[in-house]
Amino acid sequence: MKQDSFGHPVEKYNLLAEHLLAKVLELGQKIAEKKGKKTKIMEVCGTHTVAFSRSGIAQLLSDVLDLRSGPGCPVCVTHQQDLDYMISLSRIKDVIIVTFGDLLRVPGSFTSLEKEKAKGANVHICYSPLEAIDLAAKNTQKEIVLLGIGFETTAPTIAAALSQALEKGLQNFSIYSTLKLVPPALEALLQEKKFDLDGLVLPGHVSTVLGSDAFDFIAQEYALPCVVTGFEPLDLLIGLYYLLTSLIEEKAELTNTYTHIVKEKGNQAAKEIINLYFEEGDTLWRGFASIPGSGLKLRTKYNDFEARYRFKKVEIPETGVFSGCSCGDIITGKLTPFDCVHFNNGCTPLTPVGPCMVSSEGACSAYYQYRQQI
Amino acid sequence: MNEQEKDVILLSHGDGGLLTHQLIQGTFFPGFKNEWLEEEGDSAVLNFCHERLAFSTDSFVVSPLFFPGGDIGKLAICGTVNDLVVSGARPLWLSAAFIIPEGMAIERLSDVVRSMSEIAGDLKLPIVTGDTKVVSSNDPENLFINTTGIGVIYPETNFNVKNVEPSDIVIITGSIGDHGAAILAARLGLELEESPQSDCAPLDFISTLLRPYFPYIKVMRDPTRGGLATTLKELAISGDVDFWLEENSINVKPKVKAVSDILGIDPYYLASEGRALLVVKNGKEEEIIKELKKHPLGKDASIIGYARAGKGNLFLRTKLGGTRPLQMLAGTPLPRIC
Amino acid sequence: MCLGIPMKVIEIEKNFRAYAETMGVKRPISIKLVPEAKPGDFVLVHAGFAMEKIDPVEARKRIELFEKMLNLEGLD
Numbered sequence: 001m002k003q004d005s006f007g008h009p010v011e012k013y014n015l016l017a018e019h020l021l022a023k024v025l026e027l028g029q030k031i032a033e034k035k036g037k038k039t040k041i042m043e044v045c046g047t048h049t050v051a052f053s054r055s056g057i058a059q060l061l062s063d064v065l066d067l068r069s070g071p072g073c074p075v076c077v078t079h080q081q082d083l084d085y086m087i088s089l090s091r092i093k094d095v096i097i098v099t100f101g102d103l104l105r106v107p108g109s110f111t112s113l114e115k116e117k118a119k120g121a122n123v124h125i126c127y128s129p130l131e132a133i134d135l136a137a138k139n140t141q142k143e144i145v146l147l148g149i150g151f152e153t154t155a156p157t158i159a160a161a162l163s164q165a166l167e168k169g170l171q172n173f174s175i176y177s178t179l180k181l182v183p184p185a186l187e188a189l190l191q192e193k194k195f196d197l198d199g200l201v202l203p204g205h206v207s208t209v210l211g212s213d214a215f216d217f218i219a220q221e222y223a224l225p226c227v228v229t230g231f232e233p234l235d236l237l238i239g240l241y242y243l244l245t246s247l248i249e250e251k252a253e254l255t256n257t258y259t260h261i262v263k264e265k266g267n268q269a270a271k272e273i274i275n276l277y278f279e280e281g282d283t284l285w286r287g288f289a290s291i292p293g294s295g296l297k298l299r300t301k302y303n304d305f306e307a308r309y310r311f312k313k314v315e316i317p318e319t320g321v322f323s324g325c326s327c328g329d330i331i332t333g334k335l336t337p338f339d340c341v342h343f344n345n346g347c348t349p350l351t352p353v354g355p356c357m358v359s360s361e362g363a364c365s366a367y368y369q370y371r372q373q374i
Numbered sequence: 375m376n377e378q379e380k381d382v383i384l385l386s387h388g389d390g391g392l393l394t395h396q397l398i399q400g401t402f403f404p405g406f407k408n409e410w411l412e413e414e415g416d417s418a419v420l421n422f423c424h425e426r427l428a429f430s431t432d433s434f435v436v437s438p439l440f441f442p443g444g445d446i447g448k449l450a451i452c453g454t455v456n457d458l459v460v461s462g463a464r465p466l467w468l469s470a471a472f473i474i475p476e477g478m479a480i481e482r483l484s485d486v487v488r489s490m491s492e493i494a495g496d497l498k499l500p501i502v503t504g505d506t507k508v509v510s511s512n513d514p515e516n517l518f519i520n521t522t523g524i525g526v527i528y529p530e531t532n533f534n535v536k537n538v539e540p541s542d543i544v545i546i547t548g549s550i551g552d553h554g555a556a557i558l559a560a561r562l563g564l565e566l567e568e569s570p571q572s573d574c575a576p577l578d579f580i581s582t583l584l585r586p587y588f589p590y591i592k593v594m595r596d597p598t599r600g601g602l603a604t605t606l607k608e609l610a611i612s613g614d615v616d617f618w619l620e621e622n623s624i625n626v627k628p629k630v631k632a633v634s635d636i637l638g639i640d641p642y643y644l645a646s647e648g649r650a651l652l653v654v655k656n657g658k659e660e661e662i663i664k665e666l667k668k669h670p671l672g673k674d675a676s677i678i679g680y681a682r683a684g685k686g687n688l689f690l691r692t693k694l695g696g697t698r699p700l701q702m703l704a705g706t707p708l709p710r711i712c
Numbered sequence: 713m714c715l716g717i718p719m720k721v722i723e724i725e726k727n728f729r730a731y732a733e734t735m736g737v738k739r740p741i742s743i744k745l746v747p748e749a750k751p752g753d754f755v756l757v758h759a760g761f762a763m764e765k766i767d768p769v770e771a772r773k774r775i776e777l778f779e780k781m782l783n784l785e786g787l788d
Contacts, residue, residue: 125562263764628735638715
């Protein structure tokens with residue numbers, strides 16, 4: 001029998017998942033009968049959006065669950081101004097842009113990194129931010145700019161890259177930080193109260209850094225049940241089981257179902273390295289106004305390593321607006337991609353109107369790839 | 375800077391997915407379109423002197439030139455041979471053309487040529503004509519090879535996607551995505567130890583084993599660029615049927631899964647270079663699989679899905695019994711953090 | 713929002729560089745964020761960094777809890 005890395009038989013997981021699915025469906029039906037409507041749950045993290053779709057769970061539970069995407073796809077929440085700035089940096093002579101693949105095809109107001117690369121820009125797709133350090137050491141005549149997108153999970157890896165650059169005395173390295181923090185965004189979203197969420201599936205990997213305690217406020221201040229869980233089909237189902245059970249028992253509580261990875265207080269070393277180099281600041285999100293304290297900017301003493309300061313005279317196009325793109329409403333759960341007039345009607349992964357369609361974990365892309373036509 | 379940006383060729387135009395299709399439909403077909411091209415097969419079928427000839431050409435650009443399980447030379451021979459084989463033809467002659475970067479070590483070029491001659495020798499296929507050009511380049515590894523093949527189509531071959539019926543069965547000769555995973559891992563500098571190996575191999579054994587079953591084979595393809603999903607989606611569209619795949623039946627090797635998981639990409643879009651996808655008449659699938667299993671390269675042949683009446687959709691039945699559509703590849707797979 | 717995969721730490725070099733393995737594939741990772749990781753430990757890896765140790769006993773307990781609840785114990 002095939003086993004996973006922990007020596008657990010894979011077949012048993014599948015059997016358990018099947019039974020748990022039936023159980024979750026039963027709970028969902030129970031709530032639907034009682035309330036006369038589907039349970040509206042936000043999966044905050046874009047990787048959860050994809051996992052729900054890919055595994056077929058979203059479709060299998062579509063009669064009882066109304067799943068909404070949240071602000072958890074880093075390129076989707078990146079503001080147009082930042083995109084334009086990052087793309088403009090790639091046009092500077094002797095600059096090598098180091099980026100995660102996620103950003104490559106995201107359209108700025110007029111162009112994308114992929115198109116600039118085709119025209120000669122030097123764009124390196126990395127798996128680990130440490131690749132930027134190797135590049136900086138090997139190309140001392142070039143300026144290496146690491147595009148810092150992502151949330152609390154990615155932030156310490158960007159910080160670790162800066163730490164190495166400092167250790168090695170690399171002066172030709174800088175970061176464009178648009179790193180974002182999840183709890184302030186959720187707080188902003190819940191304060192708007194524009195739609196009636198029943199519960200939240202919280203980002204499992206952000207929680208490894210922050211700790212599950214960071215999300216206690218959702219249950220305590222907003223009286224919403226929520227779960228921290230992982231990304232395998234079984235993780236998703238276990239998360240939903242606890243969430244629906246809380247709803248039935250009318251308990252607004254946070255359940256951590258990912259205790260084998262996520263601690264209450266999170267990862268101290270990761271938090272420390274973030275704090276060493278970054279401080280909280282206001283930042284622009286797509287779909288929100290500026291959210292106070294929701295971004296990570298380099299501490300003043302590291303301003304030399306901030307690409308915004310290093311390359312002040314960058315020509316940045318005036319930010320364009322995508323007419324009618326509902327991305328902002330989709331990543332705040334107000335609409336689903338199916339509600340957008342452009343969805344699959346001119347807006348597809350090849351001709352994206354907004355970033356939610358181009359990022360592979362963007363809600364629109366996930367819906368396009370995995371959910372339409374069934 | 376606010377000038378209207380002109381569309382330029384992106385790397386994704388060459389990935390065999392949607393952009394490649396757009397380029398072919400929008401740029402090449404208007405100029406070249408004719409009855410042979412319109413078939414959009416892996417080879418053109420040409421009637422000549424009472425014979426049906428298969429004529430196929432392919433250019434090979436791969437970085438790195440040597441990768442776990444193969445190299446550009448082996449790929450260049452197998453790629454064209456396989457296009458002929460899945461067209462139901464016996465390959466007869468090959469051409470080979472080289473566009474060589476200035477600065478390439480001759481010894482390195484010789485290694486590629488040796489690899490080509492070994493595999494062509496095994497297949498008893500002569501390379502009967504060729505060409506050499508040298509271009510200035512910053513990269514001494516920037517070697518391009520084009521191979522063209524001519525084969526004769528077996529009398530019993532009647533492969534056409536239009537023959538696919540709603541009850542037909544989909545078979546694949548082995549695991550998926552091995553080549554794509556090996557290349558991605560090597561190209562992205564993942565520094566893997568014990569990397570997945572490319573499955574790059576000639577598929578001529580299929581004709582040897584399956585000729586008696588050719589009347590029951592509706593169509594055959596090799597799921598190269600764009601992977602299983604893109605290849606089958608193309609067939610669904612041109613055959614105006616739906617295909618359903620069973621996730622449980624599709625063999626993704628652990629190392630391929632590992633690379634897919636690390637990079638956050640879907641193995642259904644990773645290329646195979648030594649697998650064939652067959653759509654066969656319902657009722658004949660077991661015999662066909664039994665035949666395929668006689669060869670080492672077909673030992674993992676299995677049923678992975680079936681055709682249904684429909685309108686060009688490809689669906690995957692997930693392990694949990696859910697359904698998700700699979701689309702054509704939209705943009706080369708890239709490593710993601712999310 | 714953040715991809716992470718479980719890997720097993722095989723070997724630790726200097727400067728927090730380590731080798732980790734998943735499904736037969738080995739690659740270097742950084743354990744700077746989980747400096748206490750030791751060979752044999754399972755870690756969650758994101759963008760080439762170990763983010764946290766994975767507790768296999770805890771993971772198993774969770775599965776067993778649900779197997780018990782759904783009366784699936786001992787079914788092999």
